[in-house]
Amino acid sequence: MAFEVMVDIQKCNGCEECLEVCTVSVFEMRDGKSIPARVKECLGCQSCVEICKEKAITVKELEPEMSEIARMLLKDIL
Ligand code: SF4
Ligand code: SF4
Numbered sequence: 001m002a003f004e005v006m007v008d009i010q011k012c013n014g015c016e017e018c019l020e021v022c023t024v025s026v027f028e029m030r031d032g033k034s035i036p037a038r039v040k041e042c043l044g045c046q047s048c049v050e051i052c053k054e055k056a057i058t059v060k061e062l063e064p065e066m067s068e069i070a071r072m073l074l075k076d077i078l
Helices: 017-021 047-051 068-077
Strands: 003-007 027-030 033-036 057-061
Touching (some): 017 027, 047 057
Antiparallel strands (some): 003 057
């Protein structure tokens, strides 16, 4: 399962709560703002979304990407 993690840096106050709560270290601080630097590690637990008082974080499940081969096979079947 893949997730999209976004931080609205206009809202982020640099409290680092999201860095502390994320068990897989998705976030890191850059210039006083939290950046989702390791999105691929995200488990979609939403803990960061819940802990962020500024409501700066959104975590969204991504649609699984279909490979070109799977797409062609489906086209044949349907
Ligand atoms: S918890 Fe929210 S406000 Fe605090 S550093 Fe993370 S994104 Fe920024
Ligand atoms: S949803 Fe969970 S795993 Fe993903 S970035 Fe937030 S705290 Fe980390």
